[in-house]
């Protein structure tokens with residue numbers, strides 16, 4: 001991590017049981033219990049896996065949310081893809097972990113996720129609504145290579161003919177083409193890759209744990225060829241770094257060539273906590289850009305409407321691209 005704080009976390013500091021710890025914070029994770037820890041070895045070196053049993057996997061989104069889905073599943077917390085701008089970083093703070101290195105290396109694994117999802121899908125209370133995955137962590141990050149939770153959940157959703165969507169940067173999704181294809185034969189399955197740029201320098205700097213963006217483009221091609229409708233979010237577009245017209249048209253053209261079923265460009269969003277993290281990262285690497293973004297975003301999380309239009313620029317109209 002570059003130039004950011006390192007809030008300490010200890011075994012005793014994990015806060016899964018907030019309701020009774022006197023910390024005065026909401027009991028967001030009171031239904032998850034840490035019971036084991038594994039230090040990653042071999043291809044998982046550098047990671048630590050915190051095993052929890054979760055009481056509930058299918059979670060409703062807040063009523064005020066303007067997202068196009070009402071329910072989510074996130075089998076992990078934290079994400080080894082380590083995107084500097086990641087909107088989900090603050091989710092680790094609630095656990096007594098930090099939003100910097102801990103978010104990237106201490107991955108919470110809901111080891112009972114598949115059995116819980118199966119039980120919740122069987123419940124007479126469940127109405128069969130679309131479920132989104134990839135909203136707070138990447139379901140195909142490195143941990144999935146070890147735990148296979150997303151694969152099990154895809155199988156469960158497919159068997160129940162329950163519609164679902166997956167947003168990812170992980171080319172590991174190609175491992176699961178077989179179960180995704182089976183699910184798509186029974187219900188509505190949609191995938192999307194987040195591919196912000198093909199600029200090597202920007203990718204290596206800002207998404208250092210995620211697969212190369214050209215490998216993601218090829219994954220879009222393979223999934224669509226397998227009959228799994230897969231679109232692309234060109235996101236986040238970083239003003240002053242990845243918003244040059246030639247950069248945007250390059251990534252859009254590659255995705256259209258790969259058969260992307262939709263192209264959705266989105267400008268950088270910096271919610272509180274993430275903004276401080278990302279600007280500290282830029283201070284160490286591109287201080288002039290950090291100063292520019294401080295001025296442009298001010299106290300806001302989003303650019304104004306006209307500024308967003310200017311940033312998405314030549315690919316703005318592709319927001320309506322649908323095959």
Ligand code: SF4
Pocket residue numbers: 079080081082083085086087088136137138169210
């Ligand atoms: S892949 Fe998604 S969830 Fe993972 S760090 Fe990047 S933005 Fe966050």
